[in-house]
Amino acid sequence: MYREKIKVLDCTIRDGGLINNHDFDSRFVREVYKAISASGVDYMEIGYKNSKEFFSTKEYGHWKFCDDDEIKKIIDGVESRTRISVMVDVGRVNIDDVKPASESPVDMIRTASYVKDIDKAIFMANHFADKGYETTINIMAISKDMGPELDEALDQIEKECKVNAVYIVDSFGALYQEPVEHLIKLCKKILKTKEIGFHGHNHQQLAFGNTIEAIIHDANYLDGTVYGIGRAAGNCPLELLIGFLKNPKFDIRPVLDLISKEFIPLREKIEWGYIIPYAIAGMMNEHPRAAMALRKSSKKEDYREFYESITNTGLD
Amino acid sequence: MYREKIKVLDCTIRDGGLINNHDFDSRFVREVYKAISASGVDYMEIGYKNSKEFFSTKEYGHWKFCDDDEIKKIIDGVESRTRISVMVDVGRVNIDDVKPASESPVDMIRTASYVKDIDKAIFMANHFADKGYETTINIMAISKDMGPELDEALDQIEKECKVNAVYIVDSFGALYQEPVEHLIKLCKKILKTKEIGFHGHNHQQLAFGNTIEAIIHDANYLDGTVYGIGRAAGNCPLELLIGFLKNPKFDIRPVLDLISKEFIPLREKIEWGYIIPYAIAGMMNEHPRAAMALRKSSKKEDYREFYESITNTGLD
Numbered sequence: 216m217y218r219e220k221i222k223v224l225d226c227t228i229r230d231g232g233l234i235n236n237h238d239f240d241s242r243f244v245r246e247v248y249k250a251i252s253a254s255g256v257d258y259m260e261i262g263y264k265n266s267k268e269f270f271s272t273k274e275y276g277h278w279k280f281c282d283d284d285e286i287k288k289i290i291d292g293v294e295s296r297t298r299i300s301v302m303v304d305v306g307r308v309n310i311d312d313v314k315p316a317s318e319s320p321v322d323m324i325r326t327a328s329y330v331k332d333i334d335k336a337i338f339m340a341n342h343f344a345d346k347g348y349e350t351t352i353n354i355m356a357i358s359k360d361m362g363p364e365l366d367e368a369l370d371q372i373e374k375e376c377k378v379n380a381v382y383i384v385d386s387f388g389a390l391y392q393e394p395v396e397h398l399i400k401l402c403k404k405i406l407k408t409k410e411i412g413f414h415g416h417n418h419q420q421l422a423f424g425n426t427i428e429a430i431i432h433d434a435n436y437l438d439g440t441v442y443g444i445g446r447a448a449g450n451c452p453l454e455l456l457i458g459f460l461k462n463p464k465f466d467i468r469p470v471l472d473l474i475s476k477e478f479i480p481l482r483e484k485i486e487w488g489y490i491i492p493y494a495i496a497g498m499m500n501e502h503p504r505a506a507m508a509l510r511k512s513s514k515k516e517d518y519r520e521f522y523e524s525i526t527n528t529g530l531d
Numbered sequence: 532m533y534r535e536k537i538k539v540l541d542c543t544i545r546d547g548g549l550i551n552n553h554d555f556d557s558r559f560v561r562e563v564y565k566a567i568s569a570s571g572v573d574y575m576e577i578g579y580k581n582s583k584e585f586f587s588t589k590e591y592g593h594w595k596f597c598d599d600d601e602i603k604k605i606i607d608g609v610e611s612r613t614r615i616s617v618m619v620d621v622g623r624v625n626i627d628d629v630k631p632a633s634e635s636p637v638d639m640i641r642t643a644s645y646v647k648d649i650d651k652a653i654f655m656a657n658h659f660a661d662k663g664y665e666t667t668i669n670i671m672a673i674s675k676d677m678g679p680e681l682d683e684a685l686d687q688i689e690k691e692c693k694v695n696a697v698y699i700v701d702s703f704g705a706l707y708q709e710p711v712e713h714l715i716k717l718c719k720k721i722l723k724t725k726e727i728g729f730h731g732h733n734h735q736q737l738a739f740g741n742t743i744e745a746i747i748h749d750a751n752y753l754d755g756t757v758y759g760i761g762r763a764a765g766n767c768p769l770e771l772l773i774g775f776l777k778n779p780k781f782d783i784r785p786v787l788d789l790i791s792k793e794f795i796p797l798r799e800k801i802e803w804g805y806i807i808p809y810a811i812a813g814m815m816n817e818h819p820r821a822a823m824a825l826r827k828s829s830k831k832e833d834y835r836e837f838y839e840s841i842t843n844t845g846l847d
Contacts, residue, residue: 392708419775423740425740427707454807459814471838489768495774498775518791522787
């Protein structure tokens with residue numbers, strides 16, 4: 216019943232870090248790592264590998280930088296087959312700071328890129344591949360970039376890039392099933408030698424459904440986060456994804472424990488999930504930036520005004 | 532871009548009533564009716580038409596019984612093209628108490644039935660049709676009844692029943708997109724003269740995605756509730772459904788106002804939405820009964836124990 220090629224990647228700490236300046240304490244990150252390892256999940260993405268020349272360590276926690284030594288403190292002594300991933304953004308990392316894979320606790324580096332930056336992303340991903348890492352390119356905000364420029368970018372990746380997989384990233388939570396089907400089929404057609412991945416955002420409660428849609432059309436790299444934590448509405452809940460996949464290597468119970476003990480209390484302190492301004496941003500195919508600002512203001516529940524500010528229907 | 536035949540039914544008060552003993556006060560119900568009317572939604576289901584000989588008026592509020600006079604108090608003086616629906620359960624209503632449609636504020640009666648009770652449901656639905664109502668049969672818990680007995684029931688409805696539409700009801704929130712596709716196609720094949728409807732439950736965050744799936748395969752009667760209120764994890768959020776459908780007759784703004792003013796405060800008092808024990812029940816294709824009991828106990832966040840009690844994995 217199950218498809219052995221499917222790889223599940225937990226990006227709880229990486230995407231969750233976007234709502235707390237990447238400032239999870241080491242105890243918490245280690246608890247996540249232990250649970251993810253015990254549940255049999257293939258990869259855990261522990262943060263961004265940004266350079267300290269671009270961002271202040273006073274403003275951001277460890278998981279904005281992912282120093283090898285910090286990662287080692289998390290994983291040392293834990294029995295695990297889970298491989299460690301970090302994400303890099305085009306233009307925010309000094310690639311010469313990245314050691315060869317043989318000297319690092321990191322197994323995979325995922326390069327996040329907009330379609331317009333694909334040349335830079337290919338250069339970076341090839342650099343990391345040459346250093347011995349597994350690599351992917353994650354094409355962000357793809358719901359804004361579905362025209363011929365996407366075909367070109369995919370074609371260029373296929374011809375020039377050594378990545379193992381290319382991800383469709385629905386950054387704005389704007390995709391419905393039919394566009395997901397279209398995008399995965401497009402990728403399968405052009406990327407003959409790469410696996411396809413899917414990373415959903417949950418603004419319209421479609422991250423899990425869209426991930427299933429991606430699976431149906433043969434995406435094999437799938438992202439989730441514990442209890443759906445992540446920027447704005449968050450991501451595909453890992454526990455639902457594990458519950459859906461039939462591979463006996465997965466055990467949902469460590470993830471359930473982790474939610475009980477760590478994520479229910481955490482959700483009292485920081486906000487993510489189904490929240491109307493994020494849903495509106497998703498419907499409008501917009502970055503959740505304005506909705507995130509609204510949620511920090513006294514107008515956090517003024518949905519109509521927010522809707523009208525985005526659509527200008529108030530001017531009719 | 533839009534399909535004119537699509538009808539949206541709001542069942543906020545009816546399905547929401549399952550978590551507060553149908554005891555919404557008249558002011559609240561009228562606010563919902565005003566917003567639903569202003570948003571252009573086709574139907575509003577206001578409750579169950581159960582007989583008082585079977586249930587106590589001390590234990591349950593008005594919307595368990597839906598007396599015509601109570602409905603009139605809600606709708607009188609509100610400009611509206613929204614039609615009023617009530618639901619009946621097989622065996623819980625004295626059909627002779629139901630007046631002819633011409634004497635009632637109710638426009639549609641939906642008969643909820645398990646596959647095993649389909650003979651009774653057909654009898655009841657025909658009785659209501661003869662009294663002049665629009666009618667549907669809503670086949671509950673269909674994820675437990677997908678074998679040949681379902682084909683037979685559908686065949687019998689097609690041959691013997693006057694209903695306008697037949698609904699697939701995913702009572703346990705257990706269906707993924709592929710079973711939804713299968714069920715809608717099966718219905719379309721057998722029910723040549725009826726419309727097909729879909730009512731999703733949101734245990735696995737799939738109510739909206741599955742409703743889209745049903746639309747793709749030509750279901751035209753679609754249920755939603757404001758802010759997804761409903762038993763356990765609740766239903767397809769009406770605001771997402773309206774946001775998805777392109778019919779210009781719909782206006783999301785009155786629903787957004789209603790959520791701001793009424794549903795955010797209500798959610799502080801009663802619980803629905805994405806809650807892990809409901810997700811587990813959905814994964815296991817079980818009624819949320821045990822999960823609902825758990826949420827009222829001191830073990831409400833003991834997910835692993837609950838999971839093991841359902842799956843018996845603790846005995847391995």
